[in-house]
Amino acid sequence: MSPKTDYATHALVIADLAAKAALGYFRGALGTEFKADDSPVTQADRGVETLVRTYLNEHFPDHGIFGEEHGIEGADRQRMWIVDPIDGTRSFLSGHPLFGFLLGHLENGVPDIGVIGMPALNEIFLGVKGKGATLNGNAIQSSDQTLLDQSILYINEGEKIYRDHPRIFDRLTKAGQTRRFGYDCYPHALLAAGHVDAVVDYDLQPYDYLPLLAVVQEAGGVMTDWDGMPLNLQSDGRVLSAATPELHARLLAQVGR
Numbered sequence: 001m002s003p004k005t006d007y008a009t010h011a012l013v014i015a016d017l018a019a020k021a022a023l024g025y026f027r028g029a030l031g032t033e034f035k036a037d038d039s040p041v042t043q044a045d046r047g048v049e050t051l052v053r054t055y056l057n058e059h060f061p062d063h064g065i066f067g068e069e070h071g072i073e074g075a076d077r078q079r080m081w082i083v084d085p086i087d088g089t090r091s092f093l094s095g096h097p098l099f100g101f102l103l104g105h106l107e108n109g110v111p112d113i114g115v116i117g118m119p120a121l122n123e124i125f126l127g128v129k130g131k132g133a134t135l136n137g138n139a140i141q142s143s144d145q146t147l148l149d150q151s152i153l154y155i156n157e158g159e160k161i162y163r164d165h166p167r168i169f170d171r172l173t174k175a176g177q178t179r180r181f182g183y184d185c186y187p188h189a190l191l192a193a194g195h196v197d198a199v200v201d202y203d204l205q206p207y208d209y210l211p212l213l214a215v216v217q218e219a220g221g222v223m224t225d226w227d228g229m230p231l232n233l234q235s236d237g238r239v240l241s242a243a244t245p246e247l248h249a250r251l252l253a254q255v256g257r
Contacts, residue, residue: 007113008126008131063080065080068085078107079107111214112129142193142243222245224248226239
């Protein structure tokens with residue numbers, strides 16, 4: 001078994017452990033606090049991340065870890081895991097089942113493994129560089145849609161886009177054949193599975209977007225920032241996912257300033 005395949009196997013084990021832990025808290029009594037940026041954090045966020053870190057430190061003590069709740073350790077290491085224990089805490093604390101678990105593996109800062117776990121839906125999306133993408137072990141592929149006016153478009157964090165870029169928001173609300181407003185990781189997972197054609201996202205952190213990258217790309221999609229540049233740890237949190245390069249180019253034109 002190659003190291004990359006071995007890492008992917010461990011990633012699936014971690015996703016299963018994280019799902020069971022999150023569901024143990026879901027729709028229960030949650031101690032909720034708010035961070036300085038007014039985003040909520042619960043016992044579940046901290047508990048799941050602690051569980052994941054314990055596993056990673058046991059199996060990969062020479063790897064770095066970057067988690068939403070407990071920060072970075074081993075930032076200078078060649079291999080790093082990136083963790084969002086509850087992607088969509090507001091969904092989680094309101095009993096909405098579309099919260100996720102995100103895990104990525106980076107080599108020299110470049111993601112090569114990504115996991116999108118959807119605990120309440122019993123779904124695990126996996127992307128491994130050079131090996132394709134799967135949903136619960138079955139191969140998935142993004143759509144072949146190239147035309148924006150015929151696409152299914154998700155606009156994530158719409159109120160933030162409206163606040164900061166009202167002209168772009170206005171263009172996006174007129175784009176696509178079908179539009180939906182959403183949050184968090186699931187629209188990107190649906191894109192990888194071929195159900196959604198494009199996703200515009202905004203104000204994300206590295207642990208929000210880097211775990212998605214291998215899933216989207218290995219399913220055949222394209223994922224960049226709003227300038228069409230590759231995503232990395234220093235990206236500014238403006239993210240586009242599209243099913244095809246042609247659709248991605250058309251979407252870029254919509255978010256140009």
